[in-house]
Amino acid sequence: MSTHQRQRFLQNVPLFSGLSEAELVRLAGDTQQQRFAAGQAIFCQGDPGRTVYIVQAGRVRIYVHGDATRGQEVSMMIYGPGDIFGEMALVDRQPRSATAEAMEDVSLLVIRDDDFTRHLQHSHQLALNLMVLLSTRLRDTTQAVESLATLDVTHRLVKRLLYLADQHGIVTREGIRIQGRLTQQDLASLISTSRESANRALRDLERQGLIAMNAGRIIILKPHELAQLVAGQDGTVDG
Numbered sequence: 102m103s104t105h106q107r108q109r110f111l112q113n114v115p116l117f118s119g120l121s122e123a124e125l126v127r128l129a130g131d132t133q134q135q136r137f138a139a140g141q142a143i144f145c146q147g148d149p150g151r152t153v154y155i156v157q158a159g160r161v162r163i164y165v166h167g168d169a170t171r172g173q174e175v176s177m178m179i180y181g182p183g184d185i186f187g188e189m190a191l192v193d194r195q196p197r198s199a200t201a202e203a204m205e206d207v208s209l210l211v212i213r214d215d216d217f218t219r220h221l222q223h224s225h226q227l228a229l230n231l232m233v234l235l236s237t238r239l240r241d242t243t244q245a246v247e248s249l250a251t252l253d254v255t256h257r258l259v260k261r262l263l264y265l266a267d268q269h270g271i272v273t274r275e276g277i278r279i280q281g282r283l284t285q286q287d288l289a290s291l292i293s294t295s296r297e298s299a300n301r302a303l304r305d306l307e308r309q310g311l312i313a314m315n316a317g318r319i320i321i322l323k324p325h326e327l328a329q330l331v332a333g334q335d336g337t338v339d340g
Contacts, residue, residue, distance in 0.1 A: 150190020159207030176290035282317030
């Protein structure tokens with residue numbers, strides 16, 4: 102991919118919204134393309150953070166290690182084209198707080214920490230965009246923690262499916278199709294429950310005609326009705 106092609110891609114990434122053409126040209130010149138195969142770790146929790154990543158194609162799962170003796174993992178987020186990740190370690194200079202893994206074959210643009218910092222220092226707009234991004238992610242994390250404390254498995258699943266549909270959904274004749282394949286374990290990890298509990302909740306939503314599933318593909322058939330399930334929930338805790 103040429104520098105011009107990288108520039109054209111970056112101008113559609115929300116983090117770089119409002120940057121001038123000259124700034125985008127310089128930014129594109131400091132990026133490199135990397136590819137990872139499905140299942141391959143991009144970086145691991147505890148690694149030094151020396152790069153920031155932008156997804157060009159594919160899906161990346163961010164997760165943290167739970168109980169090491171049981172090999173438990175808790176997925177924090179799934180990122181797709183146009184999303185940036187790995188920025189926290191560059192901001193606070195601390196080791197990686199989570200592991201990033203390719204859910205499918207992915208193509209990434211990579212920026213080194215020194216280059217990214219230099220662009221932040223020279224672009225007020227980029228610095229402001231990064232503040233907005235970090236604030237949004239903190240808010241998302243707060244809402245996720247609140248869901249764990251107040252909602253049962255089914256309602257946690259519904260909220261997560263609606264979020265994924267909003268971030269990674271494509272409108273089709275049937276409904277909103279969430280891009281990428283999601284296993285029962287993927288979903289269980291995203292809502293901090295067992296695979297069996299996630300499966301029961303999925304099957305229940307399918308029986309109600311709210312979603313459809315086929316080989317890991319999920320379609321939200323009735324997004325409005327699904328949203329009503331979590332509207333105004335006071336929540337009862339159910340592991």
